Amino acid sequence: MSDGLADLSGKVAIITGGGRGQGEAEARLFASLGARVVVTDILEDEGQEVAAAIGDSARFTRHDVGSADGWAEAVAFACNEFGRLDVLVNNAAICAVAPIVDQSVDEFERMLRVNLVGPFLGIKAVVEPMKAAGGGSIVNISSQAGLQGLAGYGAYGSSKWGLRGLTKVASIELGQYGIRVNTVYPGMIDTPMIAHLNVRRRPGGHPGSPLNRVGAPEEVAALSRSSHRMAPRMSRARTSWSMVAPARDGFP
Numbered sequence: 504m505s506d507g508l509a510d511l512s513g514k515v516a517i518i519t520g521g522g523r524g525q526g527e528a529e530a531r532l533f534a535s536l537g538a539r540v541v542v543t544d545i546l547e548d549e550g551q552e553v554a555a556a557i558g559d560s561a562r563f564t565r566h567d568v569g570s571a572d573g574w575a576e577a578v579a580f581a582c583n584e585f586g587r588l589d590v591l592v593n594n595a596a597i598c599a600v601a602p603i604v605d606q607s608v609d610e611f612e613r614m615l616r617v618n619l620v621g622p623f624l625g626i627k628a629v630v631e632p633m634k635a636a637g638g639g640s641i642v643n644i645s646s647q648a649g650l651q652g653l654a655g656y657g658a659y660g661s662s663k664w665g666l667r668g669l670t671k672v673a674s675i676e677l678g679q680y681g682i683r684v685n686t687v688y689p690g691m692i693d694t695p696m697i698a699h700l701n702v703r704r705r706p707g708g709h710p711g712s713p714l715n716r717v718g719a720p721e722e723v724a725a726l727s728r729s730s731h732r733m734a735p736r737m738s739r740a741r742t743s744w745s746m747v748a749p750a751r752d753g754f755p
């Protein structure tokens with residue numbers, strides 16, 4: 504078990520976008536804490552590799568989070584493989600940067616589809632199995648771009664601000680079933696999503712960041728774990744939390 508993180512034995516989690524980056528770190532961490540995890544992604548080779556590396560407590564299924572049918576299949580897969588569903592991490596997302604005047608409507612809609620409609624469909628799909636499990640936890644991965652305006656992030660930021668609002672509403676609607684809904688707001692995290700920025704090599708570090716450095720996927724995984732501690736009874740105080748991971752100097 505990892506330091507300071509509670510046991511997840513007996514819990515079953517779906518982690519979207521688990522084929523790499525933060526989703527992979529979450530899958531590995533949750534499995535190390537005793538959970539059985541279903542890694543989903545549109546990247547089949549990467550997702551299969553993550554599940555194989557974790558071992559018997561992990562499965563992979565191809566899943567496009569923008570598809571309602573895809574969600575029905577992924578949830579049925581998790582329940583068939585592991586018998587229940589307790590946790591959903593809405594982690595999958597895409598990011599394309601452009602000034603509003605240059606961004607196409609297609610690109611804007613594509614980002615909303617994956618980053619916001621995807622989690623919306625996911626929340627809808629998991630409510631019944633979580634109710635059957637006696638409660639559950641949904642963790643939505645937003646972004647610092649969901650807390651502030653950042654030039655070039657009109658589409659991505661809109662999706663992440665929207666996810667923040669969706670979380671707040673879902674937490675109020677689903678608390679009655681013992682389902683908590685929380686958001687994590689990572690700053691800049693060193694994953695393939697921002698590989699083109701060469702963040703590790705930035706001269707002078709990251710002065711806008713409290714720790715003057717880019718965050719690691721494992722740090723967000725630990726926050727995601729913290730945000731859905733399986734308290735005996737889910738309380739309002741533990742739902743609709745906002746957690747911000749290290750960096751503060753930008754996106755996504």
Ligand SMILES: NC(=O)c1ccc[n+]([C@@H]2O[C@H](COP(=O)([O-])OP(=O)(O)OC[C@H]3O[C@@H](n4cnc5c(N)ncnc54)[C@H](O)[C@@H]3O)[C@@H](O)[C@H]2O)c1
Pocket residue numbers: 519520521522523524525526543544545546566567568569593594595596597598617644645646647688689690691692693694695696697754755
């Ligand atoms: N990296 C950062 O600096 C940063 C900062 C703040 C927030 N985030 C957020 O963290 C989360 C994880 O991002 P990451 O940094 O690991 O990026 P990443 O690009 O490494 O991983 C995202 C994963 O989502 C998958 N994905 C994309 N579209 C999908 C779809 N339609 N259906 C299913 N899977 C799909 C990708 O294939 C990939 O495996 C995202 O929600 C992202 O917006 C990232």
